[in-house]
Each structure stands twice: as C-alpha cells, then as structure tokens.
Amino acid sequence: QMHYQPIIDLSTSEVVGFEALMRWKHPERGWVPPDVFIPLAEQSTLILELGAFAMHESVTTACTWEPQGDQTKAPYVTVNLSAHQFQDPDLVPMIERELQQSGLDPERLLLEVTETVALLDITETMNVMEHLNRLKIGIALDDFGTGYSSLSYLAALNPRIIKIDQSFVRPKHDLDRSNTLLEAIVTLGNKLDMIVLAEGIETPEQLGHLHNLHCDLGQGFLWSPAVPSGEALSMLGESKHPTAD
DSSP: OEEEEEEEETTTOOEEEEEEEEOEEETTTEEEOHHHHHHHHTTSTHHHHHHHHHHHHHHHHHTTOOOOTTOSSOOEEEEEOOHHHHTOTTHHHHHHHHHHHHOOOGGGEEEEEEHHHHTSSHHHHHHHHHHHHHTTOEEEEEEETSSOOOHHHHHHHOOSEEEEOHHHHSOSSOHHHHHHHHHHHHHHHHHTTOEEEEEOOOSHHHHHHHHHTTOOEEESTTTOOOEEHHHHHHHTTSOOOOOOO
C-alpha cells in the first residue's frame, strides 16, 4: 500500500505536497521496510508492476486533496521511479493513461529520480524528460549531492525540484564542512530558479538553519512520517507549525 509523507513550505508552514512511499505488510513478518523489498523487486519485471501500482494509487489519492488556506492549487504528489521504470518505454504512455483516467492536473504530479538513475543514460533521460515537460509533469532530483553531482548535467536536466539528501541536513561527521556544503546547495538551487527541498528534518534547530538559508521546502519526522492516505487527507486541515530555533 502507499503511504504519504507531507512536504512543507518552510515560509508558511503549509502542506504543499506529499511524497508517495510504498509500504508492505507481510502476513507473517509484519511491516517489511522498502529498502528490503524494493531492491529485490528491481531484480525482475516485478518492479514495473509495483511502479504501475504506485502511480495509480498515488494519482487517484491526489485527486481527493483540496487547496488549503490561501492556496490556489491543491497539494501535489511525488512518485519515485526506479532505474527500470525510467528506462521502460511504456512509462510515459502509462502516466498519460493514469492522468486521463483520473483527471488529475499534470502539474500536480512530480516524478522523483535519483542523480544516479538520471545519469545512467543521459541521452535517454533527456528524451524522457522532454516528453514529461510536454505533459507539464515536473521532475524532482533526489539525493542531490550524493551522486555524480555534475553541474553541467544539472543545468541540462533542469529539474523543477532538487532534494537535498538528509546526510547534509543532519550530518554525522564534520558539521562545519557539511553546513558549508548545505549552504552551497541551497544557494545553487536558488540561483538556478529551482525549488530546493531538504529531507530528513527532525529537529527545530535543523529547521531554523534551513529557514535561515532560504530553503524552500522540507519534509521529515519533525512534522510526520509517511502515513496512510486517510491520515494524509486529515493533515490538510491541520496547522504544521514546529518552532524553528
């Protein structure tokens, strides 16, 4: 089943979107983490079936979300793509079918890929992104700063969102150097007119630091883990105002 983690506008504290994350409850083992079953699924075509399921569920659920507060647009949903999915020739037609059947505004769907996946075959990646841009579907580049991090490729890909890896948000070693890199990534994104999203935010101190750096969006346990669709829907009427120290 799909769970949804809220994405927060750091300037207004509003929920502006949700990341769709797959969860599996095994009848005997209980909840199995995705970092266990997803790599296994990627070894076969099963990952394509799971990807189609995730797209259908996420798009259908996003149709139930309404604008909140002063928002003119309803929250968007981001769906993760594996390397197999991104290289699947049926990816774009499948997404088109889901959007047509659901009626979801394409601008409310973002596809999330890691740097490593995006740069496996840059020519094919550019081809896929050209099709997605025509459909007005955005790309979020995940784990930014941990892959190849080629600035020339970043300019060519021109993702709508770059997601700062949590290792920069809550570093385990060399705090000063990590903070310098964090500031550089946020500044780079702002200069390139890309939305910068920091993931893995857990403390008010981390939130305050990112807010001071003018980071646009955030997600993490400070607000909520990924939750079932019903709980995600209820969040839209709630205020998300952790204190930024």
